[in-house]
Amino acid sequence: MRSRFRLSNWLLALTVAVVVGVVGLVTAFSNPGGRFEETLGLAWLFELRGSGPAPENAVVVAVDGRRLPREPGSNCAAAPRPYPDRWPRSCHARLIDTLNRLGAEAIVYDVGFTEPGADGEDRRLADAIRSSGRVALLQPIEVDSVAGVSNISVERLRQPVSALKQAAAGAAPFPLPKVPVRVSQFWAFKPSLGDVPTLPALALQVRNVDLLPRFLELLAGAGLSGIPEATQASRANLEGLMRKLRRRLAGLEWLPGHLDAALTKDETPEHIQRRLRALSQLYTGPDSYYFNLYGPPDTVPTYRADRLLEGSEGPSPDLAGKVVFVGEARLAAADKDGFYTVFSQADGIDLSGVELAATAYGNLLDRSYVNPARPWLAVAILMGFGAVCGILAGLVPGVWVATAVLLVAAVHVGAALLIFAQDQLWLPVATPVVVQAPVAALLGLALQYARARRQRRNAARAVGYYVPPEVAENLVEGATPSRVSELRYGACLATDIEGYTRISQTMPPVELAGYMNGYFETLVSEIERQGGYACQTVADSVIGVWLGQPEEADVAARACVAALYLQQAVDAFNARRAGPVLRTRVGLHVGWMALGHVGGAGHFAYTVTGDTPNVASRLENTNKRLGTRILASASAFEGAEAECVGRYVGSFVPRGKSERIRVIEVLCRRDEAPEATLSLRRDFEAALSLYEAGDRAGAGERFKAILEEHPGDGPCHYYLRKCLPRHGSVAGDDGQRADTP
Incomplete structure (x- = not known):
């Protein structure tokens, strides 16, 4: 009930009141309007009153x-x-x-x-x-x-x-x-x-x-x-x-x-x-x-x-x-x-x-002649009728506006008739009933409809901060969140911030929240700009999805290109904001996933679940061991080879999986690839081939040679450590096993 008395409703009521009142004044005080009131309004009053007593004098x-x-x-x-x-x-x-x-x-x-x-x-x-x-x-x-003069x-x-x-x-x-x-x-x-x-x-x-x-x-x-x-x-x-x-x-x-x-x-x-x-x-x-x-x-x-x-x-x-x-x-x-x-x-x-x-x-x-209402009284009545209609148009639900306005018009006619019969005072009747009432009903309905559409758009925009636009539209139209998720195919992108725990300990909570809001706005905007949807934001991680069909290579390509642009956007964010430097790690995978509302007891989150986002998250975490920023499964990168440059960095078994996944580091867009990057890819893949063939000594020498030219290359450091005799076959953090011959 209290929502009916919001400021927007009163503003709508004021608008209708002013418009209806002014329309009534313009109509009643114009020459055609005066004749209209006399021809119709006065006739109504006489007909409704009927015959009066015969004169005694x-x-x-x-x-x-x-x-x-x-x-x-x-x-x-x-x-x-x-x-x-x-x-x-x-x-x-x-x-x-x-x-x-x-x-x-x-x-x-x-x-x-x-x-x-x-x-x-x-x-x-x-x-x-x-x-x-x-x-x-x-x-x-x-x-x-007059002779010779017309009219x-x-x-x-x-x-x-x-x-x-x-x-x-x-x-x-x-x-x-x-x-x-x-x-x-x-x-x-x-x-x-x-x-x-x-x-x-x-x-x-x-x-x-x-x-x-x-x-x-x-x-x-x-x-x-x-x-x-x-x-x-x-x-x-x-x-x-x-x-x-x-x-x-x-x-x-x-x-x-x-x-x-x-x-x-x-x-x-x-x-x-x-x-x-x-x-x-x-x-x-x-x-x-x-x-x-x-x-x-x-x-x-x-x-x-x-x-x-x-x-x-x-x-x-x-x-x-x-x-x-x-x-x-x-x-x-x-x-x-x-x-x-x-x-x-x-x-x-x-x-x-x-x-x-x-x-x-x-x-x-x-002295029983009919007295027309004095101008000030007519103005008060017409504006008052407009005010009442305005209040009804602003506060009464749209389906009842016309009925409420007609009821007010009927009450007005009844009151005017009673006053006319008792005091011979002629109040405006035709203008309120024939002109003002329809204008009030139509204008009220139109403004309420426009306001409802605007509110639905705002609600859809607000809900759209949490769910995809089409889902937001359904919710705004009254759909109930379904517990049954929709099985969709697409690419999934998972991000995380390197060293977030350390960063969160160095900033006050409110300051950290404001800083992270700017960071998330950067990521989400870039994901959406590349045609994706950010379906989940938790702590320091974001999950984005690109939906399509299995035969559409463009799905994976858009996700891989988005990952590169996302890194550039984060670098730009770090450059323009005073605060800790944030390094974002990304994992990419394609496949089938469940997309829908998850939750209960009246509280839901719209998110993605299944093996595909899980693998993407594991690949994002693998960046820690390899010292990389963007890792994609081979199936995800396959559709992006025409647009991106990547290098094979090994085959891994993510936690909870029984099959190895070939992992590709996404390096850059193909039209921006420098010769040094292409040379690094060739040399690294040759060294990795020796490693996977079991020649750890030869592979180690090759990795050392690459590090002399590219001392910060993470995958070379990772495999060089594994080539040392004391490593043997080691388990990576969080249970991932690197393939060692």
């Missing part, structure tokens, strides 16, 4: 020119008209009177009365509007292209019929995009039209016009200058007053809190506080808001105008305290007033403009 009255009231004697019973603004105006007048009688606090017409009605019709409707005193009308927006247009408000406009409490536009995209936001004030209030904002102010003097007093009490006098608060020129307040209060984020404190202090009733808070937020808040949609079409309570006028709606609805929005509703997608939203239905029925106006009003009054 707004209703819709659906007006359809194809369903005119059929009251006898009324001109409303004329032939159906296709659009509500084509209704006989007297029908609208009767509708206003009916709504007033039912207790409506304000009536908002999402119908553009821009064309005059029939004779006397406009006057009849204007009288009804004036009598009500709380009717707001729609001002349609027209977009005109530039001008917005223009179309005014209702003058008589109606003068009678109304106000008129305002309700701009929504009429293009095939999802509607998510609404305007409270339209900056491009001079901060004109929109229909929902006007409806809020008309509903609370009785609180306008109190609101102006609170503003004056807050120490604000340029606030109209409370005596100026009236229904006359309500739009102009709203513009002045908007321009003076826009951006004063401290003001709602200040007014809250003032309202609480003077114990203003809660329902009044609610309405005043809505006004303060309206004038100080942003120009636009995100809809908090209540649900699919007809979620906002809806009544049919023709049934209200005919009295066939059933029990008369109680409209006390409510704002009534009049317009086209419950229309098919093909009609002109349907808007695509997250609650648009599969049968093509969209939310109508009048339902959206009622929804926007309810959001403003209750």
Whole structure:
């Protein structure tokens, strides 16, 4: 478990956290990313939340020119008209009177009365509007292209019929995009039209016009200058007053809190506080808001105008305290007033403009509109999501990374949904789930895979210090060391240091260990450079092997050449290091050997065993008696004759063997052989022939003659001693018997 918390894991986690966090920030704060979050993330939250409770403060009255009231004697019973603004105006007048009688606090017409009605019709409707005193009308927006200039247009408000406009409490536009995209936001004030209030904002102010003097007093009490006098608060020129307040209060984020404190202090009733808070937020808040949609079409309570006028709606609805929005509703997608939203239905029925106006009003009054996360909160969430994913990617095993990241994404969506449903706070959802989570999972898996590969390489390299590369790979991949060794053919090289016991007694252990490490590095590097493998290092000895097939002479040749290069490398080591001079003795033999793991109880060594390494070791030891540095069996040297120069130095029976082995001293590479070496070989082999033929006297004379020219030649000294009468047939050290005729 503790290995999961290593520094490398935390570095991987930090890398994933930073990358995933930055990817989230770049995505969410780019224009395409913002649209992506709105199109997908906000839609998810609405769909998962489902429909909310219908607003208590707004209703819709659906007006359809194809369903005119059929009251006898009324001109409303004329032939159906296709659009509500084509209704006989007297029908609208009767509708206003009916709504007033039912207790409506304000009536908002999402119908553009821009064309005059029939004779006397406009006057009849204007009288009804004036009598009500709380009717707001729609001002349609027209977009005109600038002549001669492409891609530039001008917005223009179309005014209702003058008589109606003068009678109304106000008129305002309700701009929504009429293009095939999802509607998510609404305007409270339209900056491009001079901060004109929109229909929902006007409806809020008309509903609370009785609180306008109190609101102006609170503003004056807050120490604000340029606030109209409370005596100026009236229904006359309500739009102009709203513009002045908007321009003076826009951006004063401290003001709602200040007014809250003032309202609480003077114990203003809660329902009044609610309405005043809505006004303060309206004038100080942003120009636009995100809809908090209540649900699919007809979620906002809806009544049919023709049934209200005919009295066939059933029990008369109680409209006390409510704002009534009049317009086209419950229309098919093909009609002109349907808007695509997250609650648009599969049968093509969209939310109508009048339902959206009622929804926007309810959001403003209750301050229940959707609030996008502030930038600092969005940054914290995206970076926090990246941090959690990074920790999982660094500490969770690779096969579980994707599952863990998906689980975190699901928890994040659940938490965001709960906060959205309770507080209307819109936290980033699409970016973490669709962008960050896959990036975290893929990046975490990729980095873990790369780290695992790097660790396997490092482990193989580390194990490779003790076993061959292919064996190291198998062990790293999980193979269990087998007690069954592999029978292989090859050449075996055994080394030893002359006088190592004496040297070890003259140096402190730690200093000796460092010195020997340098020596072993020299030997092992040279063995590997020549294609061999150093399979065992014990005390002062090294055993190297070259593997191949019996018919491959190259195996023995590489071992013999390696022995010569090894001696040169040791000489170079002695020259560059301050310390005792090390003389290396080498023995070489070829044959079959067992290569594998040796040991038990969970501890193994990878080494070579069998007769071949044993003979190589005995030949290395024979160097002591002969005063030589490299001895090879004749079978080992046979394959190296094309590359090396050697001389036959006798036939010996190693300890534990019953057969003699012809021994060759490896002198030098053939392309580097000096004439003196070749002459020594000829003279020595002639003298040795006399010795092996039994002519010890003649052989002795020959060895003496050679020593006069080559006084340091070890084999000549060895055989000269054996030629003396007192030697006879002697046993060499460690049980080797020299062949004496």
